[in-house]
Amino acid sequence: MFKNYIKTAYRSLYKNKGFTAINILGLALGLATCLLIVFYVVDELSYDRYNTKASRIFRVNEDLKLGENNVQYAVAMPPLAKTLKAEYPYVEDATRIKAAGTTHVKKGSINIVENKVGFVDANIFNVFTLPMIDGDPKTALLEPNTVVITESTAKKYFNTVNAVGKAIVFNDKENFKVTGVVKDLPKQSHFNFDFFVSLESFPDSRSNEWLRSDFSTYVLLKDAKDSKKLTASFPAFLQKFSGAQMQSELGMSIAQFEKSGSHFKLYLTALTDIHLTSNLTGELSANSSSQYIYIFSAIAVFILLIACVNFMNLSTARSSNRAREVGVRKVMGSSRKDLIFQFLAESIMITLVATVIAITAAAMLLPAFNQLSGKEIVLTVDTLKWMMPSLLAIVLIIGSLAGSYPAFFLSAFQPIDVLKGKLATGFKGGGLRSFLVVFQFFVSILLIIGTLVIYNQLNFIQTKNLGYNRNQVLVVKNLGELNQQAKVFKQELTELPGIKEATMTGFLPTNGWRNTRIYFKDTNFDQKKSLFPQSWEVDADYIPTMDMKIVKGRNFSNEMITDSTAVIINEAAAKFLGFADPINKSIYQSKGGERKGSTPNIRECRIIGVVKDFHFNSLREKIEPIVLTYGQNNGALAIRVSTSNITGLMAQIKDKWNSLSPGVQIDYSFMDQDFDASYRSEQRIGTIFVIFTSLAIIIACLGLFGLAAYAAEQRTKEIGIRKVLGADVSVIVAMLSKDFIKLVCIAIITASPLAWYVMNKWLQDFAYRVTIHWWVIAAAGVGALLIAFVTISFQSVKAALANPVDSLKNE
Known part of the structure; x- marks a missing residue:
C-alpha cells in the first residue's frame, strides 16, 4: 500500500511539473538560507563553551563612576585574583590574563610580527581547558621567562610539536624557554593567544595597587550559584582592601566617595556571556552582540515561514483543481483514510526532495558564507548529529501542514457535490491563501525597509565629518x-x-x-x-x-x-x-x-x-x-x-x-x-541583510508567480469571452492583477509601522545616526509593488495574449 502511495504521488507531481518545481525551489531556498543562519547562530552561541568548567567560570569587571563620568572595565586590579582565592573558600581558583600587544618573534634572521601574545598566571590551566600535548601544565609557567605555545605555533617556528626546551626570542632581545605546547584554541573563544607567557616575567603583575586596573581576572567557583554570594560580598571586600589606598591618594574613604555620588564597584560576567553581552573597556578581543543573534534568528524564522507559506499556498491552490479527482476516487471505492495518506505522501515527498537540495546547497555555499560573515564554520559529525533529526522533524511538520488542507478538507466532500461542480473555485474564494500572500509580503517589506535603513546608516558612517581626515x-x-x-x-x-x-x-x-x-x-x-x-x-x-x-x-x-x-x-x-x-x-x-x-x-x-x-x-x-x-x-x-x-x-x-x-x-x-x-561587523550585517532580503523576495515571488498562474488558469474561459467581446490586453492584465496588488498594499500598510519601530530601536544604539524619512518607507512599498506587479504580469500578459478560440472550443 505504501509503495502505491509513493508511486501515485510521483505521477501526480510529475504531471504538474511547473507547480512541483516552484514548490521545491522555493522551499529549498528557504531551508538552505535558514540552515546557513542556524550555523551562524550556533557558532555565536558556542563561544567559550569548549571549556569543561565553563558554567563555573566568571570574569570580574569594574564599574567606576567619578562625578558625571562612568566607565566600565573588563580588567581589574593586580592583586585581586590571589586575594579572592585566599578570602573566599567557595572560590576554587582565580587567574589573570594580560594581552601583550604587538610582539616580534625571531625566526632565523627575521622577526615576525605576532599579535596573539598574552601574559598569564601559571594556574591558567586549572581554570581554562587548554589541553597540553607536550610539557607539564602544573609547572610550565611557574618560572619567569617561560612560555607555552600552541601546536600550530610550534610547527611554525620549530617544525615540530615537540618544542619543550627550545628557546623563543621576543622583540630581538628577550629569551624565553618553551615549557609546554597546547592544542590550538578553538576559534569560538573570547581570547585566542598563540603564546602564553608567564606573568612572573612581568614585574607589575606582583603589584599591590588596588586603584589600578589592567588584568583580565577570572574566578572558578566550586558552584556556579555562589556567583550571587560573591557579588554581594564585593562592597565589603573593596572596603577592606582598597579603602586605605583611596584614603591615601584621594583623601577620602570609600563611604565618602560614594556619598558624593561616585562609586567604585566590582561585578561578574559569566564566561559564556562575554562574547555576546560584553563590550567594556579593555576587552581581550572584539566581541559580538546578542542583538545580531536575535536579528538573524528572526530572519531565519521569517524566511522559513515564507517558504512554508509558499508551499502551503500553492498546495491549497492546486488542490482545488483536484476536487473532481477526489470525487472519482471516492466513487471508485477509495476511503477517506486512503485519500489523506495520498495527499500527505505527495506533500512530504516534495518537502523531502527540497530538504535534500537545501542541505546540498548549504554545504556548497558555506565557504562563501564564511567569507561574507567572517566565520570559519565547518560541518562536523557533531553538527550532523543535531542537524539531521531537526531536518527530519521539519520535513514531517512542513509536509504534514502543507498537505493537511487537501488531505482533510477535500477528502471530506461528498462525491456527488464535487462531480456536479458545486465546490467553489477561484482565487477570491481562497481567504487563507489571501492571508498567506499578505504575510509573505509583510515579511518581505520588513526586510526591505530594514536593509534600506542599515545601508543609509552605513553610508552616514562612511561620509560623516569625523573631525579629522583619515584619507591618505x-x-x-x-x-x-x-x-x-x-x-x-x-x-x-x-x-x-x-x-x-x-x-x-x-x-x-x-x-x-x-x-x-x-x-x-x-x-x-x-x-x-x-x-x-x-x-x-x-x-x-x-x-x-x-x-x-x-x-x-x-x-x-x-x-x-x-x-x-x-x-x-x-x-x-x-x-x-x-x-x-x-x-x-x-x-x-x-x-x-x-x-x-x-x-x-x-x-x-x-x-x-x-x-x-x-x-x-x-x-x-x-x-x-x-x-x-x-x-x-x-x-x-x-x-x-x-x-x-x-x-x-x-x-x-x-x-x-x-x-x-x-x-x-x-x-x-x-x-x-x-x-x-x-565597522566591519555593521558592513557584514548590511551585506547579509541584502542577500537574505533578496532571497525572501525571490521566494515570495515564486509563490506569487504560481498563484498568478493558478488564477489565470481558473479564469481561462472568462478571459476568452472577454477577448471575444473586445477587451484589450491591458484590461485583462489589470483584471488579473488587481486582487494580488490589493493584498500587497495591505502588506505595505501593516508592515511599515512595525518596520519603522524596529529599525528606529536599532538606530538607538548609535549616538550619531540617520533619521528614517518617509521616502524610505515609500521606496520599500513602491519596490514591493513593482516586484509583485512584474511577477504577476508575466502570467497575466501570457493569459491575455492567448488565442480565445483555444480556451472556448472545449465548451
Whole structure:
C-alpha cells in the first residue's frame, strides 16, 4: 500500500511539473538560507563553551563612576585574583590574563610580527581547558621567562610539536624557554593567544595597587550559584582592601566617595556571556552582540515561514483543481483514510526532495558564507548529529501542514457535490491563501525597509565629518622596534617628497589604544568637578598631521619648554569643565602616593588650546572629553602622504626602515582601512541583510508567480469571452492583477509601522545616526509593488495574449 502511495504521488507531481518545481525551489531556498543562519547562530552561541568548567567560570569587571563620568572595565586590579582565592573558600581558583600587544618573534634572521601574545598566571590551566600535548601544565609557567605555545605555533617556528626546551626570542632581545605546547584554541573563544607567557616575567603583575586596573581576572567557583554570594560580598571586600589606598591618594574613604555620588564597584560576567553581552573597556578581543543573534534568528524564522507559506499556498491552490479527482476516487471505492495518506505522501515527498537540495546547497555555499560573515564554520559529525533529526522533524511538520488542507478538507466532500461542480473555485474564494500572500509580503517589506535603513546608516558612517581626515594617512604600527632610532626614522621620512606631515604617537583615532586619567577642576579633588577623560600623549605635529582644527588657543610647540606641563582639550572637555574661556586655565591630576598633610600630591596642567571635537570611538558612542598631553610616544608613526605613486613611496619608506632595523618586518596599514575595519561587523550585517532580503523576495515571488498562474488558469474561459467581446490586453492584465496588488498594499500598510519601530530601536544604539524619512518607507512599498506587479504580469500578459478560440472550443 505504501509503495502505491509513493508511486501515485510521483505521477501526480510529475504531471504538474511547473507547480512541483516552484514548490521545491522555493522551499529549498528557504531551508538552505535558514540552515546557513542556524550555523551562524550556533557558532555565536558556542563561544567559550569548549571549556569543561565553563558554567563555573566568571570574569570580574569594574564599574567606576567619578562625578558625571562612568566607565566600565573588563580588567581589574593586580592583586585581586590571589586575594579572592585566599578570602573566599567557595572560590576554587582565580587567574589573570594580560594581552601583550604587538610582539616580534625571531625566526632565523627575521622577526615576525605576532599579535596573539598574552601574559598569564601559571594556574591558567586549572581554570581554562587548554589541553597540553607536550610539557607539564602544573609547572610550565611557574618560572619567569617561560612560555607555552600552541601546536600550530610550534610547527611554525620549530617544525615540530615537540618544542619543550627550545628557546623563543621576543622583540630581538628577550629569551624565553618553551615549557609546554597546547592544542590550538578553538576559534569560538573570547581570547585566542598563540603564546602564553608567564606573568612572573612581568614585574607589575606582583603589584599591590588596588586603584589600578589592567588584568583580565577570572574566578572558578566550586558552584556556579555562589556567583550571587560573591557579588554581594564585593562592597565589603573593596572596603577592606582598597579603602586605605583611596584614603591615601584621594583623601577620602570609600563611604565618602560614594556619598558624593561616585562609586567604585566590582561585578561578574559569566564566561559564556562575554562574547555576546560584553563590550567594556579593555576587552581581550572584539566581541559580538546578542542583538545580531536575535536579528538573524528572526530572519531565519521569517524566511522559513515564507517558504512554508509558499508551499502551503500553492498546495491549497492546486488542490482545488483536484476536487473532481477526489470525487472519482471516492466513487471508485477509495476511503477517506486512503485519500489523506495520498495527499500527505505527495506533500512530504516534495518537502523531502527540497530538504535534500537545501542541505546540498548549504554545504556548497558555506565557504562563501564564511567569507561574507567572517566565520570559519565547518560541518562536523557533531553538527550532523543535531542537524539531521531537526531536518527530519521539519520535513514531517512542513509536509504534514502543507498537505493537511487537501488531505482533510477535500477528502471530506461528498462525491456527488464535487462531480456536479458545486465546490467553489477561484482565487477570491481562497481567504487563507489571501492571508498567506499578505504575510509573505509583510515579511518581505520588513526586510526591505530594514536593509534600506542599515545601508543609509552605513553610508552616514562612511561620509560623516569625523573631525579629522583619515584619507591618505599611512600608519607604521611597530615603531617601538626602532627604539631610540624612531625620531631619526620620522625625520628622514619627512624629508621624502610625497610626505606632508608625520606624527609619532600610539594614540590614534582608529587604533583602539586608549588611556584614561582623572583630572580635577581644582585642588580640592571634588569628584563633582572631576574629569575622567581619554589622556593621549602626542607631539607638536599630531594636530596638523590628523588635519584637526584648533578652535581656541594654540597647538603645542617644540620651542616652548613650558609645554611639557601644558594640555590641549577637546570641545567636549571644555563644555564639561564649564570654563567660559578655558585658555590658560589649569586642571589638576593626582600623582598618587602619600599626601603631605592635607596637601595632595598633584600635577598642575595648563590649558593652551581647544581642538574641535573628533570621533575616536565608534559612532555608537558620543564624543567623550579628551586631554592631549605633550610628550614623546613611539607607539606608532602616522604619515600624511600627498602623492599618487604610493607604491614608489612605500618602497622608499621600507628602505629607510630596513636601514635602521634590518631583519624586522615593517608593520603598516592605512588609516581609512583601519576605520573601515572598526565597522566591519555593521558592513557584514548590511551585506547579509541584502542577500537574505533578496532571497525572501525571490521566494515570495515564486509563490506569487504560481498563484498568478493558478488564477489565470481558473479564469481561462472568462478571459476568452472577454477577448471575444473586445477587451484589450491591458484590461485583462489589470483584471488579473488587481486582487494580488490589493493584498500587497495591505502588506505595505501593516508592515511599515512595525518596520519603522524596529529599525528606529536599532538606530538607538548609535549616538550619531540617520533619521528614517518617509521616502524610505515609500521606496520599500513602491519596490514591493513593482516586484509583485512584474511577477504577476508575466502570467497575466501570457493569459491575455492567448488565442480565445483555444480556451472556448472545449465548451
